[in-house]
Amino acid sequence: MADAKIRIRDLHKSFGPKQVLRGIDLDVERGESLVVIGGSGSGKSVLLKHVIGLLTPDRGTVEIDGVDVHSLGNRELVDFRRRFGMAFQEGALFDSMTVRGNVAFPLVRQTDLSRQEIDARVDECLSMVKLEGISEKLPSQLSGGMRRRVGFARAIALEPEIVLFDEPTTGLDPVTTAQIDDVIREMLDGVDSTAITITHDMQSAFRIADRIGMLYGGKIIALAPPEEFRRLDDARVQQFIRGDASGPLSELGAAG
Amino acid sequence: MTAAGKSAAPEPSTEPAPEAPDEGGFRLPAPFESFFQEVGRFFLLLGRTLAWTPRPPYDWRALLRQMVKVGVESIPVIVLTAMFTGAVMALQTFTTLRRFHAESYVGSLVALSMVRELSSVLGGLIVAGRSGSAMGAELGTMRVTEQIDALEVMATDPVHYLIVPRVWATTLMLPALVMLGNALGILGGYLVSVVLMGANPVAYTENTFQFMDLNDVFSGLIKAAVFGFLIAMIGCQKGYYTTGGAEGVGRSTTRAVVTASIAILISDFFLTKLLF
Numbered sequence: 001m002a003d004a005k006i007r008i009r010d011l012h013k014s015f016g017p018k019q020v021l022r023g024i025d026l027d028v029e030r031g032e033s034l035v036v037i038g039g040s041g042s043g044k045s046v047l048l049k050h051v052i053g054l055l056t057p058d059r060g061t062v063e064i065d066g067v068d069v070h071s072l073g074n075r076e077l078v079d080f081r082r083r084f085g086m087a088f089q090e091g092a093l094f095d096s097m098t099v100r101g102n103v104a105f106p107l108v109r110q111t112d113l114s115r116q117e118i119d120a121r122v123d124e125c126l127s128m129v130k131l132e133g134i135s136e137k138l139p140s141q142l143s144g145g146m147r148r149r150v151g152f153a154r155a156i157a158l159e160p161e162i163v164l165f166d167e168p169t170t171g172l173d174p175v176t177t178a179q180i181d182d183v184i185r186e187m188l189d190g191v192d193s194t195a196i197t198i199t200h201d202m203q204s205a206f207r208i209a210d211r212i213g214m215l216y217g218g219k220i221i222a223l224a225p226p227e228e229f230r231r232l233d234d235a236r237v238q239q240f241i242r243g244d245a246s247g248p249l250s251e252l253g254a255a256g
Numbered sequence: 257m258t259a260a261g262k263s264a265a266p267e268p269s270t271e272p273a274p275e276a277p278d279e280g281g282f283r284l285p286a287p288f289e290s291f292f293q294e295v296g297r298f299f300l301l302l303g304r305t306l307a308w309t310p311r312p313p314y315d316w317r318a319l320l321r322q323m324v325k326v327g328v329e330s331i332p333v334i335v336l337t338a339m340f341t342g343a344v345m346a347l348q349t350f351t352t353l354r355r356f357h358a359e360s361y362v363g364s365l366v367a368l369s370m371v372r373e374l375s376s377v378l379g380g381l382i383v384a385g386r387s388g389s390a391m392g393a394e395l396g397t398m399r400v401t402e403q404i405d406a407l408e409v410m411a412t413d414p415v416h417y418l419i420v421p422r423v424w425a426t427t428l429m430l431p432a433l434v435m436l437g438n439a440l441g442i443l444g445g446y447l448v449s450v451v452l453m454g455a456n457p458v459a460y461t462e463n464t465f466q467f468m469d470l471n472d473v474f475s476g477l478i479k480a481a482v483f484g485f486l487i488a489m490i491g492c493q494k495g496y497y498t499t500g501g502a503e504g505v506g507r508s509t510t511r512a513v514v515t516a517s518i519a520i521l522i523s524d525f526f527l528t529k530l531l532f
Contacts, residue, residue, distance in 0.1 A: 081408075090401060093406075105410060106410045
């Protein structure tokens with residue numbers, strides 16, 4: 001507990017009348033891969049955006065190595081974000097730039113590396129996500145799975161301490177999903193970062209996670225390593241794992 | 257952590273709606289609230305744009321690219337608009353002024369109207385339709401596809417990276433377009449008067465520049481710069497604050513054009529009052 005890389009305490013967030021987070025408490029250990037699962041609209045993305053300081057909480061704190069993210073000024077926040085890599089849902093690639101331009105973007109903006117060094121690092125990152133020979137293509141020429149992997153490459157370009165994955169496999173076919181999971185797993189083993197992944201794909205969660213947490217009703221209702229998580233005696237967790245249409249999750253009107 | 261859920265869980269989706277935002281306070285009717293919200297956002301973004309402008313790194317290539325997009329690519333439509341506006345003005349005023357035997361003033365009338373008023377307002381409206389809408393759509397798409405979040409995450413301020421070059425490119429290029437419009441409007445008037453109406457070319461040319469002074473030209477260009485600034489600020493604002501997917505992008509695009517056009521027409525009145 002004392003050595004937690006990321007420590008979230010009593011995190012609350014509302015959008016207008018809608019209370020999305022209602023007191024999240026969560027620790028992520030150094031080097032761990034934590035997966036947060038939850039239904040659509042359960043506030044998973046909102047949680048992630050608090051960790052990286054894109055959203056400000058109504059109440060509660062997010063600490064990285066003991067530093068409160070939301071107490072940082074603009075300048076400090078810029079430095080602070082250098083330690084992060086974030087892979088967005090659909091990749092969020094800049095569609096006016098080639099794949100190379102996209103992956104090089106954080107390197108160009110945030111380091112003093114020479115052109116050759118940047119090119120070398122871009123190639124290295126692209127090979128880590130198993131995408132060679134496409135660096136001169138535009139994002140619109142790539143498939144959904146490829147776009148996401150380019151997004152991963154961009155996220156790890158600066159060798160961040162913490163990598164955040166926002167629904168890395170949503171909307172992909174099962175085979176591509178499995179490939180993406182492998183890529184994530186290999187990447188994390190390779191760069192030795194702390195990772196938070198949010199997803200609603202249980203298969204993926206079991207493959208990527210060191211620990212799985214379930215977000216429901218604005219709180220973390222379960223948190224355990226994958227094997228233990230699978231056996232948890234909580235009707236909501238079991239319904240989510242099995243993907244049943246009826247059960248405690250659906251009764252409470254959380255189906256949307 | 258594990259067992260905390262059951263008691264809290266049933267509440268969220270059932271009945272939180274009425275309690276949160278009001279807190280017993282005074283609330284404006286919705287249209288006013290959204291009006292003040294938009295105005296507030298405008299000045300917020302304006303402040304950030306001005307604050308980021310002097311800060312390095314200076315992205316000259318982005319500025320240049322925007323100048324080409326806003327300026328160079330608008331040339332054909334500005335050429336057409338200005339020529340025909342000048343031509344129509346000459347046509348209209350020639351037939352009217354002939355009744356008073358004052359047709360020798362057509363040249364001055366066309367030139368002064370173009371330089372002081374029409375070039376900048378028409379140029380502004382065209383650029384609002386071409387570039388203001390493009391900015392709304394482009395930034396709006398970047399917002400809904402999380403590209404703006406991605407910029408922020410990669411330690412790049414989106415205002416600095418996206419809005420600053422667009423705003424200054426438009427502020428610089430609109431006066432240039434208006435200058436071109438001035439020349440072509442006058443040319444359009446000349447062609448109609450001389451070729452179609454049989455005015456004396458020498459007398460017409462002399463008359464064109466007889467009453468014009470540099471102040472007329474400058475005030476038109478100042479107006480154009482202000483319009484350019486407003487168009488880009490408004491277009492970027494609408495795009496930057498887009499919500500709601502593809503539909504939201506469409507809404508932002510429309511609003512960018514409508515708001516910018518209204519801003520041009522209203523500020524034109526006050527600028528005219530101030531400058532002349």
